[in-house]
Structures are given as C-alpha cells and as structure tokens.
Amino acid sequence: xxxxxxxxxxxxxxxxxxxxxxxxxxxxxxxxxxxxxxxxxxxxxxxxxxxxxxxxxxxxxxxxxxxxxxxxxxxxxxxxxxxxxxxxxxxxxxxxxxxxxxxxxxxxxxxxxxxxxxxxxxxxxxxxxxxxxxxxxxxxxxxxxxxxxxxxxxxxxxxxxxxxxxxxxxxxxxxxxxxxxxxxxxxxxxxxxxxxxxxxxxxxxxxxxxxxxxxxxxxxxxxxxxxxxxxxxxxxxxxxxxxxxxxxxxxxxxxxxxxxxxxxxxxxxxxxxxxxxxxxxxxxxxxxxxxxxxxxxxxxxxxxxxxxxxxxxxxxxxxxxxxxxxxxxxxxxxxxxxxxxxxxxxxxxxxxxxxxxxxxxxxxxxxxxxxxxxxxxxxxxxxxxxxxxxxxxxxxxxxxxxxxxxxxxxxxxxxxx
Numbered sequence: 001x002x003x004x005x006x007x008x009x010x011x012x013x014x015x016x017x018x019x020x021x022x023x024x025x026x027x028x029x030x031x032x033x034x035x036x037x038x039x040x041x042x043x044x045x046x047x048x049x050x051x052x053x054x055x056x057x058x059x060x061x062x063x064x065x066x067x068x069x070x071x072x073x074x075x076x077x078x079x080x081x082x083x084x085x086x087x088x089x090x091x092x093x094x095x096x097x098x099x100x101x102x103x104x105x106x107x108x109x110x111x112x113x114x115x116x117x118x119x120x121x122x123x124x125x126x127x128x129x130x131x132x133x134x135x136x137x138x139x140x141x142x143x144x145x146x147x148x149x150x151x152x153x154x155x156x157x158x159x160x161x162x163x164x165x166x167x168x169x170x171x172x173x174x175x176x177x178x179x180x181x182x183x184x185x186x187x188x189x190x191x192x193x194x195x196x197x198x199x200x201x202x203x204x205x206x207x208x209x210x211x212x213x214x215x216x217x218x219x220x221x222x223x224x225x226x227x228x229x230x231x232x233x234x235x236x237x238x239x240x241x242x243x244x245x246x247x248x249x250x251x252x253x254x255x256x257x258x259x260x261x262x263x264x265x266x267x268x269x270x271x272x273x274x275x276x277x278x279x280x281x282x283x284x285x286x287x288x289x290x291x292x293x294x295x296x297x298x299x300x301x302x303x304x305x306x307x308x309x310x311x312x313x314x315x316x317x318x319x320x321x322x323x324x325x326x327x328x329x330x331x332x333x334x335x336x337x338x339x340x341x342x343x344x345x346x347x348x349x350x351x352x353x354x355x356x357x358x359x360x361x362x363x364x365x366x367x368x369x370x371x372x373x374x375x376x377x378x379x380x381x382x383x384x385x386x387x388x389x390x391x392x393x394x395x396x397x398x399x400x401x402x403x404x405x406x407x408x409x410x411x412x413x414x415x416x417x
Contacts, residue, residue, distance in 0.1 A: 059085040059086045060086065061086050061088055062084065062086065062087050062088060062191045062192065063088045063090075063174075063188075063189065063190040063191050063192075064080060064084070064087055064088065064089050064090070064190060064191065064192045064193075064194065065089075065090050065091075065092060065163075065175070065177050065188060065190040065192075065193050065194070066080075066089070066090070066091040066092070066156075066194040066196050067091075067092055067163045067166075067193070067194065067195045067196060067197055068091075068092075068093060068100060068195070068196040068197045068198065068201070069091050069092075069093035069095075069098040069099075069100065069147075069152075069157050069159075069196075070098070070099060070100015070101060070102075070103075070196060070197075070198055071100060071102075071143065072100075072196035072198070073091050073093070073098075073100070073157075073196040074098060074143055074146060074147055074152065075121065076089075076091065076194060076196060077089065077091050077147075077150065077152040077155075077156045077157065078123070078146075078150055078152070081155075081156075089155075089156050090156060090158060090188070090190075091152070091156045091157045091158065092158050092161040092162070092163050092177075092179055093157055093158065093159050093160075093161060094160070094161065094162035094163070095159065095160070096159055096160055097144075097159065098143065098144060098147050098152075098153070098157065098159075099139075099140040099143055099144065100198055100201075101198055101200050101201075101222070102136050102139045102140040102143065103140055104200075104201075104222050104223070105136055105200075105221070105222050105224070105243070106136065106137075106224050106226060107221045107222075107224040107243065107246070107247050108230075108246075108247055108250035108251065109246040109247050109249060109250040110135065110136035110243070110246060110247075111133055111134060111135045111136060111246065112133060112134055112136075112139060113133065113242065113357075113358045114133075114306070115132050115133060115277055115278075115281060115302060115306070116129035116131070116132065116133065116134035116138075116139070117129060117132075117281065117285075117298070117299055117302055118299065118302055118303050118306055119134070119139075120142065121146065124146050124149075125295065125296075125299065126142060127285070127288060127289045127295050131278075132277060132278040132281040132282070133278065158181065160181060160182065161179055161180070161181040162179065162180045162181070163177060163178070163179055164178045164179065164180055164185070165177075165178045166178070166193055169189075172189060173191075174189045174190060174191055175189070175190045175191075175192070175193040176188075176189055177189075177190055177193060200222055203220035203221075203222040203223045204220070205218065205220055206238060206378075208378055208379075208380055208381050209379075209380040209381070210380040210381040210382060210383075211381045213381065213382070213383050214381045214382070214383065214384075214385075215383050215384065216384070216385075221243040221244070221247060222243070230251050230254050230255050231254045231255070232254070232255070232256050233255055233256055234255070234256055234257045234258075234259075235251055235255045235257070235258050235259070236258075236259045236260075236261065236385075236386055237251065237258060237259070237260045237261070238261045238378070239261070239262070239263070240260070240262040240263075240264070240266050240357075241266075241357065242357050244260070244262075245268065245357050245358070245359030245362045246359065246362075248260055248362055248365050248366070248371070249359075249360070249361035249362055249364070249365040252365040252368050252370060252371050255370065256370065257370050257371075257372070258365075258370060258371045258372070259371075259372045259374055259386075260366070260371060260372065260373050260374065261374045261378060261386070262344075262345075262373065262374070262375055263375075263377065264347075265344070265345055265346060265347040265348075266345065266347060266357055267327050267331075267346075267347055267351045267356055267357065268327075268330075268331055268334075268345065268357060268358075268359045268362055268363055269327050269330070269351065269356040269357065269358050269359075270326075270327070270330060270358060277302070277305060277306075280301075280302065280305065281302070284298055284301070285298070309323075312351065312352050313352045315350060316350075320350050320351070320352060323350075323351045323352065324350060324351050327351055327356075328346065331345070331346065331363060334363035334364055335363050335366070335367060336367060338366070338367050341363075341366055341367065341373060344373060344375050345363075345366075345373075374388065376388040376389060376390050376392070377389050
C-alpha cells in the first residue's frame with residue numbers, strides 16, 4: 001500500500017478541522033542506489049568492539065612494571081596491590097638492594113635535612129629515630145624493615161634488574177620494557193609502566209678538559225668508594241650543593257688538606273624548619289612515645305612548624321626578608337671574623353630562589369686552617385691535580401699519589417658534588 005492510499009484510508013478517523021481538510025502527499029522518493037560495501041580493513045573503533053561473556057565485575061589481569069625500588073617503588077609495592085584488583089606487579093631495581101638514594105649515597109655525613117619524624121611513611125610511623133635528623137644508613141634500615149614486613153622482595157621486587165629502555169607498542173597496546181638481569185636481556189610486555197627512579201639516580205662527573213688524564217682517585221659523591229680512607233690526604237671537593245655541604249665538614253676533620261671549589265654562591269641555612277627543631281624533638285619525644293595518639297599529635301606539631309614557612313617563597317615579602325636577615329646573621333656568626341669568606345659565599349638573590357641547603361658544621365669547616373675555599377673557575381685537570389683559569393694549581397696530589405697507588409689505595413680523592 002502506497003503512502004497516499006494509507007493516508008486516505010485513515011482520513012475519516014482524523015480529528016475534525018475547520019474548513020475542508022486537505023491531505024498533501026508528496027510523490028514517492030526514488031530509492032537511493034545501494035551504498036558500496038564497507039571496507040573490512042577500516043575500523044571506526046579501536047580496538048574493535050567485542051562482546052564478551054563474563055560477569056560485569058570481573059577484572060582483567062593487569063601487568064604493571066615499576067622502575068626503581070626506592071621510597072616511591074616501595075610505596076607502590078604496598079599500595080598498588082591493595083588498590084588495583086587482579087594486578088600482576090613487578091618492581092625492577094638495578095642495584096643489589098632496595099633504598100634508592102639512601103642505598104647509593106654512603107658518603108661521610110650523608111643525612112636527611114628534614115626531621116626524621118616527618119620524613120617517614122604515615123602507614124609505618126616509627127618513634128625510634130636515634131636523632132632528630134637521621135643519617136642515611138638509619139633511613140635505609142627503616143625502609144628495609146618495611147620491605148621485609150610486607151615481603152616485597154619475595155612478591156614483587158627483582159634486584160639486579162636494570163631497565164634499559166621502554167617503548168610503547170601501538171599494535172599490542174602495551175609497553176615493551178627491555179630488562180637486563182643476570183647478564184641476560186628480555187622484554188616484558190606490560191599494561192602500565194611507572195617510573196620511580198628519582199632525580200639522583202645517575203651520577204655524572206664534570207666534563208673538564210684533561211679529566212681523563214688525572215691519575216688520582218676520583219669519585220662522585222653518590223658513587224662513594226667505601227674503601228677510600230681520607231685520613232691524611234689532600235682532597236679536592238668540587239661543588240657546594242647539599243652533598244658538598246655535608247661531606248666537607250667530615251673530610252676536614254681527617255684530611256691533611258681540603259680544597260673546596262665552589263662555582264656559585266649559596267645560602268647556608270639552618271636545618272629545614274629552623275635551628276630549634278632538634279630541641280623541639282628532644283623536649284617532646286619521650287611524651288610522644290607514651291601512646292600512638294601522643295605520637296600522632298607530636299608529628300602534627302612538628303609538621304606545622306615545618307610547613308608554616310612557605311610564605312618565604314614570595315619575592316620581597318615580609319617572610320622572605322625575615323629569612324634573609326636570619327640566615328645572614330647565622331652565617332656571620334658561624335664564620336666569625338672571616339669576612340672574606342662571607343663575601344665569597346653570601347648570594348645577592350633571595351634565600352628561597354632555590355632550595356635551601358642546610359649545612360651543620362660546613363661554615364665552621366671553611367674557617368679551618370686545612371681548608372681552602374676556591375671560587376676561581378676550574379680551567380682543566382692535569383695529571384696530578386686541578387688548574388684554575390688564573391693559571392694557578394691549588395690542588396696537587398703527586399706526592400701522595402706516588403706513595404699509595406702501588407697498594408691500590410688512593411693517595412688523594414676528588415669528589416664532585
């Protein structure tokens with residue numbers, strides 16, 4: 001039946017209208033030519049839509065790889081299995097132990113510049129820190145206990161497993177992670193890749209001319225030689241970052257001479273949170289240890305003091321000015337009558353333009369008779385030492401190098417921080 005015939009058949013059943021109703025029926029529209037067959041190799045949905053037969057709450061297996069077993073990797077090993085259903089997790093660590101920066105950094109004086117009671121996991125809080133600012137070995141031991149408690153090495157962490165590269169495969173919809181373990185390479189196809197390598201994973205020595213010709217002992221601070229004994233030796237320390245500020249006071253105590261090369265000026269602040277935090281910890285820790293509630297309250301009070309200083313980051317603000325005045329006063333007091341050193345170290349920018357570098361004992365070490373603070377830029381390395389752009393060679397190691405090289409014991413050390 002055509003459209004016109006159907007309309008005429010129901011005309012009598014339509015609601016009456018004023019006047020004579022008129023039905024207008026357009027002519028039949030000719031059918032279009034059939035469209036060409038849709039190409040089978042052309043997809044409008046990728047991946048293609050597939051109807052699967054399984055319960056709606058059934059979760060597919062997810063392969064997840066984490067690179068690095070430092071603090072972030074350890075935390076991932078605890079929380080990802082708890083929060084991601086049906087996860088297949090692996091944590092690749094290139095070193096022979098966990099800990100990240102607290103495993104690789106073993107130079108003298110290494111410690112955290114944040115109070116230990118605040119620098120820890122909230123889910124495994126410890127009230128047994130030996131000092132307010134914990135040394136590196138104690139921090140690593142703390143995280144080692146957590147790893148053992150949650151059995152992470154048995155379950156997820158693969159030590160001595162270095163990730164060489166990771167490429168995304170469009171065809172597979174996965175990350176192809178190339179890993180070297182036990183001198184063998186393999187590719188792990190994973191759904192998610194988490195990088196937890198940190199900022200200080202790859203030490204790099206400076207690229208000064210002649211550095212390859214230097215015959216002394218040279219190490220980066222984060223690649224410290226545990227068999228190196230600095231007692232009675234001439235040592236050059238290049239750099240006044242956080243590591244440099246920590247290692248110089250320790251070397252000054254035992255070395256015959258320390259030449260400390262500093263390219264830039266820096267604010268040498270009190271420990272993060274102020275000079276009084278160590279005393280705050282000493283005054284309150286015994287009360288805090290009486291119960292979990294007391295310890296939680298203690299940690300909150302500590303963090304309030306730590307986190308209430310961010311107003312100092314605003315340029316020309318009142319807190320920034322107060323910080324500048326306080327740190328300048330502190331530096332003057334520690335340097336004593338060495339105004340020449342103050343002029344060489346004190347910056348002309350505000351303290352919080354970059355991260356402050358607390359250095360307990362650092363300024364006092366610079367005033368010692370066996371320390372030379374060198375601000376003249378380094379021009380090159382020589383076979384026996386360092387030459388600055390003014391033609392001088394403040395650091396020479398040839399005498400002691402000849403005495404100790406035959407015993408595989410370095411006669412001098414150069415640590416680039």
